[in-house]
Amino acid sequence: MSEYSTFLKKIILDAGAIAMDYRKNLKKIRVESKTTSKDIVTEADKAIERFIREELAREFPEHAITGEEEGSSGDHEYRWIIDPIDGTVCFLHDQPFFGISIALSHKDELVLGAVYAPVFNELFFAEKGKGALLNDSPIRVSTESELIQSVVATGFACLRSNLAKNNLPAFNAVAPQVRGVRRFGSASLDLCSVAAGRLEAYWESNINIYDIAAGVVILREAGGNITDYNGGQEKIPDEVLASNGRVHESLRALIEPAWRD
Numbered sequence: 644m645s646e647y648s649t650f651l652k653k654i655i656l657d658a659g660a661i662a663m664d665y666r667k668n669l670k671k672i673r674v675e676s677k678t679t680s681k682d683i684v685t686e687a688d689k690a691i692e693r694f695i696r697e698e699l700a701r702e703f704p705e706h707a708i709t710g711e712e713e714g715s716s717g718d719h720e721y722r723w724i725i726d727p728i729d730g731t732v733c734f735l736h737d738q739p740f741f742g743i744s745i746a747l748s749h750k751d752e753l754v755l756g757a758v759y760a761p762v763f764n765e766l767f768f769a770e771k772g773k774g775a776l777l778n779d780s781p782i783r784v785s786t787e788s789e790l791i792q793s794v795v796a797t798g799f800a801c802l803r804s805n806l807a808k809n810n811l812p813a814f815n816a817v818a819p820q821v822r823g824v825r826r827f828g829s830a831s832l833d834l835c836s837v838a839a840g841r842l843e844a845y846w847e848s849n850i851n852i853y854d855i856a857a858g859v860v861i862l863r864e865a866g867g868n869i870t871d872y873n874g875g876q877e878k879i880p881d882e883v884l885a886s887n888g889r890v891h892e893s894l895r896a897l898i899e900p901a902w903r904d
């Protein structure tokens with residue numbers, strides 16, 4: 644696994660440098676709508692995914708790849724899962740909360756994850772069984788167990804997908820019970836923030852596997868928990884509740900009925 648780790652660390656930093664280059668000229672960047680006008684892709688997303696795919700193809704030509712912009716290719720027990728810019732709206736609007744997210748699965752099990760936030764120069768990294776790191780220092784979820792002393796994040800991808808169902812009932816149920824709710828706009832960084840103890844939890848509906856794959860490895864290796872709103876794994880990534888473990892059940896008890904309502 645170490646050859647994959649070394650390679651992954653290198654290409655994700657190079658990918659971050661490409662994002663930072665595009666960021667110098669945001670006013671001129673080409674933007675297209677995908678499924679809806681809220682669902683956008685920039686030329687930077689496409690260029691970064693292309694770069695990562697080319698590097699992977701050179702190094703591990705037989706491996707399979709799933710990426711946000713180009714879809715899935717290949718059929719192999721190893722699959723790389725790429726979100727070239729997770730938080731594209733933040734990126735386009737000159738906000739710092741975006742990251743490159745790359746995971747590796749082996750026989751459908753997530754084994755490696757890296758999320759790089761280039762504006763902050765923060766590289767979150769985890770290999771299954773070896774703990775989670777932020778810029779090479781170990782990270783751990785928080786030990787907070789009281790909701791009222793917790794800060795949690797959420798997102799509204801359900802609206803971007805034009806789904807009638809809104810996250811607002813869950814938001815309304817959670818907001819009065821916690822110290823604060825944040826909406827940063829990047830699922831992978833939200834998961835890493837839980838892993839690093841900066842947030843106690845994060846929930847969001849109707850996101851995609853490439854948004855969360857790397858963050859899931861990092862969160863689990865930092866001691867966190869991730870389930871769907873029933874407490875199982877079946878509905879992930881349509882339902883994602885990630886936490887430090889200690890506030891999981893009390894938060895789930897607020898979100899689940901509000902979401903099903």
Ligand code: LIP
Pocket residue numbers: 711726728729730731732798799800803828829830831847850854
């Ligand atoms: C984004 C997610 C975010 C969600 C956005 C979007 P993208 O991913 O990370 O949590 O609220 O709607 O799905 O599209 O920037 O890779």
